[in-house]
Structures are given as C-alpha cells and as structure tokens.
Amino acid sequence: MWFSIVVALPDAFPTLCLFMFCKVNRAEFTVNSQPQVIGSSQPIIAAPGYDVILPCHLEPAIDVQGFTVEWSKPDLKPDPSDRLSRVEYVHLYRDRREVPDMKIPSYIRRTALFTDDMKHGNISLKIMNVTSEDEGRYKCFIPKLRSPVKFSIVRLVVDPAVPDASAAPLSISVLVCHVVVGIPYLMTTILLVFICRDKRRGENQSSCMRHKPRRNHGDGLNNKTTHSS
Template sequence: MSRLSSSSYTFPLWTLILCSAFLIAPVQGEVVVIGSNLPIIASPGDDVILPCQLVPMFDVQGLTVEWSKPDLKPDPSDRLSRVEYVHLYRDRKEVPDMKMASYFRRTELFMDDMKHGNISLKILNVSEEDNGRYRCFIPKLRSRVKAAVVELVVDPNVAKTSTMAPLHPRNFPTPDPQDTTPTNGRSRVPVVVIVVTLLLVLTLAGFAAYFSRIFQKLKVRNKQTNTNMFFLLVPLD
C-alpha cells in the first residue's frame, strides 16, 4: 500500500515541475524593449542617436514604432488636441503628418537594422529645445515591456562631440525596471503566475488523490477476485 501511495504522488510532483518550467520560460525568454541607463549628452548642433533595442533581437519592420516626449501633455482646454510624435513609423514607412513641426526632417530610424530589433532614433542638429525624455514604444509588441525611455541633455557647455555610438545589441544595457516603461498589466504578472501555479498544484493534488483511491479499490477488488478463484479451483475432498 505504501508503495502505491508513494508512486501516485511522485507523478504529480514531476508534472508540476515541468508545468512550472513552461510557465516561467516565456517570461524569461520574451522580447523586451530597452533603452539607455545613462542620459545622452550633447552640445547644440550635434547629431545624436537615442538608443532603443529589442532584446533578444526581433524583426520589427512590420510593426508600428512610436517616438514621443512623455512629459508633453495635451492642452486640457482643448479636447481635440493631441500630443504629436517626435517620429512615427507605420506600415513600413515614416508618417511625417503626425510628427511635431520642430522635428520635421530632423529624425530618422535605421531602416536596415530594424530587422535586428534596432529602433534607435537619430536626431539631427539638436538644440536646447530638444532637452527632455524620449519614449520609444511598440504598441503591438507581445511583451510585458513594450517601451523604454531615453533622456537627452543638450548642454552648450559640453564640448562638441559625436554621439554616434555603435548600434550593436551588445552595447545596450540589460533591462532595468527603472529605465523601461512597463504596460499596465506588468505588475499583475507575478500574481497571475502564483495563482495559476496554486490552481495547478490543487488540481494535480486532486487528480493524485482520485487515482490513488481508484488504484486502491482495484487492488482490493483484484485481491478478492484472486481469493474467490482460489476457492473455486481447490478440489473438495
């Protein structure tokens, strides 16, 4: 009896381990958007690159990419007003009609590198008016982290230098919750995983108890059957 009980509960344990691995793996291996941990510092007149990359590399040529300034808010007195984009990429091309006038013909993406997940933004001839935080966002990316924020500091006291850093994915920092802008559901993910895991444990425990009772009943029934057969086969004196 103890051997049967032990084996019946060993199976759910291994099943739980395998199912937990499947639950955790997509979270660990999902594509996330990352930016720069440090501000991009430039002097007026510089051409700069605001780094933004998908890790691991993922082709975003067919997705919408939005660059905006999150600190700019629409006019509350005008319900029809909207915050325009610094740069908008949609349907595999730039959409200049929806960008801010001050960035017209001054921004561009690295089109050839988008197939590798590079959505960094190049801004030409920066000025102090370009200071602030910039947000790169992929609205239809199936990920908990669809956006990242990069800060640009244009300081006239900084010597004029080139900010054209190599755009290889190894040059990007690892994702940091303080440097990414998560979706509204991100904070719920650990709770969902815990709830699903608990439900899975309870379900497996129920199945284990159910099958254990069935096996015990079958064992008792087989024992009774064997006993009856024994008496039937034994010749009477």
C-alpha cells in the same frame, strides 16, 4: 502535550510535483524568451547643434519592420487648442514608413530611424541639430509587441559645455588629406633633385673631357731623339 500529524500523500504526488515544476519552468522560459524593448539606462548627453542617437533595441532581436514604432515625449502634454486632443509624436513609424502627419512640428525633417537595421531589432532614433528644447525624456514604444516590456525611456541632456568630440577626428582627417596630397609633390621634388644632380655631374664630366690635354705621340719621339743625340 505533543501531537503528531501524519499526512498520507498519494503515490502520484512526485509525478504531480514534477509536472508543476516543468510547467513553471516552461512559463518562465516563455516570458524570458519574449522580446523586450531596452533603451539606454544612462542619459545621452549632446551639445547644441550636433546630431544625437537615442539608443533603443529589442532583446532578443527580432524583425520589427512590420511593427508600429512610436517615439514620443511623455512629459509633453497635448496642445489644449487641439479639439481632438491628439498625441503628437517625435517620430511615428507605421506600415513600414514614417508618418509625419502626427509629428511635433519642431521635429519635422529632424528625426530618422535606421530602417535597414530594424530587421535586427534596432529602433534607435536619430535627432539632427539638437537644441535645448529637445532636452527631456523620450519614450520608445511598440504597441503590438507581444511582451510585458513594450517600451523604454531614454533621457536626453543638451549641454553646451560638452567638448567638441569632432575636433580631433577633423584634425586627423585634415592631416591625412595634407599627407596624401603632399606625398606626390614631395616625391616629384626629390626626383627632380636627383635628375638635376645627375645632369650636372654629367655636364662636369663632359667639360673635363673637353679641357683635358691630349698627349702628342710625336713630341715623345722627338724628345727621345734629342736625348739620344
């Protein structure tokens, strides 16, 4: 036996559906328009002794110069000898300046943010003179960011087998330096060669003029007289 059920919908149902659809779309737009912390999805590989940049930024870009930015190593456990169990940072930026008091000792004077670019949402971290101890995961975190995505993880790999990327630019720079310095000497040498050649040519012409016998008009008359007699 089949039953048919008829549901009576109010006349305002289409308007209600449209209102709910607009509310949902507006909520999705609000979430998508909120800035999100985005780091590199690929590991950053560097050779020991070189500087490295751990890329991280906000998308869409906003000015974060007035925000607190924390770079830490989430896999690094607090020091058990620290009675306060303080969390030490790789780099801590607060009140528009670096706060070195809570910094991991091995990173002192080795890290920096691009503070001029923070107004464009750039919160990348530069680590100078990397060592094998720096390898691991790094967390970039903005605590007071109004967004569901306030942090990102960037992995650093320190590999001695990484080829020296600075060798080629260094050779080119040295070559350019030699060319720039050598061109004036080359031009001077060429100019001196032309001057000496012209000078010698002039001396040869003067010498030829001095040794060229002059024609005696009197001798010509005497010869004519002799032949006529």
